[in-house]
Amino acid sequence: MDSQGNREKMSKQRRDRNLLAFTGATAIAVLAVNFAIAAFNAHKKKQKKKDLQGSNVRVNLSASEILKLADRIIAKSKQVHDAVASVPFDKVTYLNVISPLAELEAEQFPQVQSCVFLRLVSSLDDVRKASTEAERRIDAHVLSCSKREDVYRAVKAYASKREWTSPEVKRYIQSLFFSPNVNLFLISGQVRDFERNGLNLTVTKREEVQRLRAQIDELSLRYVRNLSDDNTFLLFSEAELVGLPPEFLKSLDKAENGKFKVMLKGHHVPVVLELCKVGRTRRLVAEAYGKRCGDINLSVLECLVETRHKLARLLGYLNYADYAVDLRMAKTSSKVFEFLEEISASLTDVATKELMMLKDLKKKEEGELPFGVEDLLYYIKRIEEQQFDLDLGAVKQYFPVNLVLSGVFKISQDLFGLRFEEVVDVEVWHSDVRVFSVFDLSSSELLGYFYLDIYKREGKYGHTCVVSLQNGAISSTGARQIPVALLISQIQKDVGLPSLLRFSEVVNFFHEFGHVVQHVCNRASFAKFSGLRVDPDFVEIPGQLLENWCYESFSLKLISGFHQDITKPIKDEVCKSLKRWRYAFSALKLKQEILYCIFDQIIHSADNVDIVELFKHLHSKVMLGLPMLEGTNPASCFPRSAIGFEAACYSHIWSEVFAADVFASKFRDDGILNQYAGMQFRNKVSGFDETTFGYNILRLFSKFFFIRVDLQPFSALMYWPLEVQRIPLKFSRTFLEENHQFRLLSTADLNMVASRNYQSFYFSMPFMLSAGYADSIASQRPAFLVSKRRNNFQCKANTRTLKRLELSSWLRVP
Numbered sequence: 001m002d003s004q005g006n007r008e009k010m011s012k013q014r015r016d017r018n019l020l021a022f023t024g025a026t027a028i029a030v031l032a033v034n035f036a037i038a039a040f041n042a043h044k045k046k047q048k049k050k051d052l053q054g055s056n057v058r059v060n061l062s063a064s065e066i067l068k069l070a071d072r073i074i075a076k077s078k079q080v081h082d083a084v085a086s087v088p089f090d091k092v093t094y095l096n097v098i099s100p101l102a103e104l105e106a107e108q109f110p111q112v113q114s115c116v117f118l119r120l121v122s123s124l125d126d127v128r129k130a131s132t133e134a135e136r137r138i139d140a141h142v143l144s145c146s147k148r149e150d151v152y153r154a155v156k157a158y159a160s161k162r163e164w165t166s167p168e169v170k171r172y173i174q175s176l177f178f179s180p181n182v183n184l185f186l187i188s189g190q191v192r193d194f195e196r197n198g199l200n201l202t203v204t205k206r207e208e209v210q211r212l213r214a215q216i217d218e219l220s221l222r223y224v225r226n227l228s229d230d231n232t233f234l235l236f237s238e239a240e241l242v243g244l245p246p247e248f249l250k251s252l253d254k255a256e257n258g259k260f261k262v263m264l265k266g267h268h269v270p271v272v273l274e275l276c277k278v279g280r281t282r283r284l285v286a287e288a289y290g291k292r293c294g295d296i297n298l299s300v301l302e303c304l305v306e307t308r309h310k311l312a313r314l315l316g317y318l319n320y321a322d323y324a325v326d327l328r329m330a331k332t333s334s335k336v337f338e339f340l341e342e343i344s345a346s347l348t349d350v351a352t353k354e355l356m357m358l359k360d361l362k363k364k365e366e367g368e369l370p371f372g373v374e375d376l377l378y379y380i381k382r383i384e385e386q387q388f389d390l391d392l393g394a395v396k397q398y399f400p401v402n403l404v405l406s407g408v409f410k411i412s413q414d415l416f417g418l419r420f421e422e423v424v425d426v427e428v429w430h431s432d433v434r435v436f437s438v439f440d441l442s443s444s445e446l447l448g449y450f451y452l453d454i455y456k457r458e459g460k461y462g463h464t465c466v467v468s469l470q471n472g473a474i475s476s477t478g479a480r481q482i483p484v485a486l487l488i489s490q491i492q493k494d495v496g497l498p499s500l501l502r503f504s505e506v507v508n509f510f511h512e513f514g515h516v517v518q519h520v521c522n523r524a525s526f527a528k529f530s531g532l533r534v535d536p537d538f539v540e541i542p543g544q545l546l547e548n549w550c551y552e553s554f555s556l557k558l559i560s561g562f563h564q565d566i567t568k569p570i571k572d573e574v575c576k577s578l579k580r581w582r583y584a585f586s587a588l589k590l591k592q593e594i595l596y597c598i599f600d601q602i603i604h605s606a607d608n609v610d611i612v613e614l615f616k617h618l619h620s621k622v623m624l625g626l627p628m629l630e631g632t633n634p635a636s637c638f639p640r641s642a643i644g645f646e647a648a649c650y651s652h653i654w655s656e657v658f659a660a661d662v663f664a665s666k667f668r669d670d671g672i673l674n675q676y677a678g679m680q681f682r683n684k685v686s687g688f689d690e691t692t693f694g695y696n697i698l699r700l701f702s703k704f705f706f707i708r709v710d711l712q713p714f715s716a717l718m719y720w721p722l723e724v725q726r727i728p729l730k731f732s733r734t735f736l737e738e739n740h741q742f743r744l745l746s747t748a749d750l751n752m753v754a755s756r757n758y759q760s761f762y763f764s765m766p767f768m769l770s771a772g773y774a775d776s777i778a779s780q781r782p783a784f785l786v787s788k789r790r791n792n793f794q795c796k797a798n799t800r801t802l803k804r805l806e807l808s809s810w811l812r813v814p
């Protein structure tokens with residue numbers, strides 16, 4: 001019944017209204033109604049679809065179209081690679097070698113995404129299948145391209161001419177090139193992608209690289225498969241499960257003897273550990289959970305780590321951690337140790353107090369029984385219940401989805417100078433999906449688009465995430481391709497009622513929106529550095545930064561309103577409770593995370609580590625004396641270290657620290673809608689072409705946000721983990737004395753090392769081993785650690801370096 005004229009009028013009014021910067025609760029009400037109308041109209045007007053101008057993403061391909069497009073992409077890519085490879089070395093130019101590769105990437109990225117993103121969101125089974133198949137074909141093709149020696153030679157020939165037209169071009173070529181142990185900024189002939197695939201090696205070594213890669217894939221999958229195939233369960237009577245909610249008990253299967261089956265899976269174990277009042281039950285569950293796949297996965301992990309080291313060494317690195325960290329913001333594994341150690345030390349006081357609180361409560365409730373790691377979750381939950389009067393069910397009533405959305409738009413407008421406008425009548429894959437244009441607030445320049453697929457539905461990808469559909473880029477003719485992002489989340493859609501977000505969903509939504517802002521604002525000229533393709537140590541920072549706005553009263557009120565009367569925002573006391581709740585036991589929780597990160601970093605920087613002993617040692621050291629549960633093997637059920645985050649588990653904490661620093665130094669005190677700082681963040685960090693390359697980000701941060709970023713390279717320490725692990729058994733025992741006291745290496749020890757075929761190594765690195773004696777050692781005779789370097793280098797034994805070297809105390813060498 002809605003006539004075309006009315007629709008146009010409404011659409012124009014909506015646009016006009018969206019141009020305004022709203023403030024206050026009334027404005028939120030207007031905006032919320034406005035979005036509700038927009039949603040209603042978007043839903044209704046399905047007949048006539050217009051193109052999303054500037055977007056090359058196709059959102060509704062059929063199964064056969066997907067496969068045809070995938071084949072076309074591969075054929076075109078092959079053609080371009082062949083053309084580049086055919087250029088004679090003396091004729092290579094930017095236009096016939098570099099530009100075709102860069103433009104191919106920019107042009108094909110949205111096409112590739114058109115094929116593969118439907119795997120995540122399509123409601124049609126055959127489309128999801130075709131999409132998965134397309135991804136497989138394209139992945140195989142991309143892999144074969146990265147192994148093409150002819151293309152590598154052509155790019156290398158151009159790079160050797162060193163004709164950079166801009167720093168970004170130089171960086172692009174360097175990103176194709178890469179060799180370890182050479183100065184990236186001095187030597188031009190490095191092919192990163194190619195050389196990380198071994199193209200600079202001899203044919204035999206290259207084959208070995210491929211063989212090792214295949215072996216690594218196989219082992220890491222086996223590790224994960226073992227875990228997912230593990231169906232161990234424990235049986236408990238009702239009395240042994242006191243404290244668990246009746247609905248949870250009802251959901252449990254029962255054995256023939258009437259006992260409840262608790263599966264050792266993520267949907268059962270945390271509930272028991274958090275809520276079960278029976279200490280013995282918690283302990284049994286925690287023990288069995290920590291024993292999963294003990295023997296099998298330990299040997300898989302050992303083999304996996306060894307194979308990774310082999311691969312890294314073939315590619316010119318000293319160990320796998322150096323290989324994994326090299327292209328990240330952290331740059332070296334020693335920097336990661338230093339970072340983790342510093343954070344862990346800074347948490348000790350608070351974490352000790354937190355642990356004391358938990359121990360006291362346990363004493364009150366269970367008497368003199370010792371406090372174990374299995375008690376952590378339970379007593380944290382108990383104290384949280386006592387301290388915070390937080391009814392999260394009631395909090396949810398204040399977060400209708402449209403209000404949160406208009407709130408995040410408002411905050412992004414004020415902070416980052418962005419304006420959002422809904423685009424209706426464009427093609428989408430499901431009627432719930434909405435599309436928004438993002439404009440620069442002051443110039444009205446169209447910066448990009450994002451799709452919002454917010455509701456949970458059958459067959460849809462089950463997590464919240466942002467997917468790049470098209471990356472920004474500038475072609476050789478100077479035309480700009482704009483970025484297109486997709487935000488997927490899993491909000492429950494309530495029919496007939498406004499959908500409400502749980503508080504954790506609000507925080508998640510803000511986090512993901514940070515990624516959207518960064519994606520759309522990234523102004524890199526090459527698709528390779530655009531969108532979310534930034535340093536993996538950096539990529540989480542915008543999301544983690546934006547989460548902070550969910551805990552400040554001012555912004556919380558902006559995004560909340562009781563669903564039956566949205567002019568009533570959330571109460572002050574609740575805002576305060578939410579903020580206190582966020583930090584409750586955060587030191588202890590973070591310590592636990594650090595424990596795993598240090599473990600991950602050590603096994604990937606040393607050979608022949610006794611994994612079980614290492615974990616045992618680290619556990620009580622990091623967790624303030626709390627021992628590892630007897631008989632458990634946490635390393636056998638820690639998939640992050642086996643696949644996806646190997647030697648990079650630290651990255652999450654790393655970016656979190658940066659995000660916290662940026663927030664504290666720029667927004668918390670200077671006003672959380674401080675547009676000056678927000679624009680700095682947008683221009684200098686999110687949308688600046690120097691942001692994607694390791695140390696540049698670090699420099700940028702330290703220079704711009706005046707936060708403490710230590711750029712001391714500690715080059716002498718770069719290789720220490722390898723040397724430590726190579727030291728013979730007797731020698732290495734000195735590392736671990738009782739009470740974690742370490743002693744200075746004696747000259748006899750050193751002579752012994754020297755006599756064992758270590759003569760070719762230089763004795764050049766001063767070394768200490770005692771946590772308490774750094775200062776006294778500094779003034780005395782330093783001991784030495786062998787250092788395998790072609791060039792001898794000296795490192796002054798000052799207190800500072802000695803302090804860094806205390807990191808060695810993390811290391812338990814068998």
Ligand SMILES: [Zn+2]
Binds near residue numbers: 512
């Ligand atoms: Zn994220």
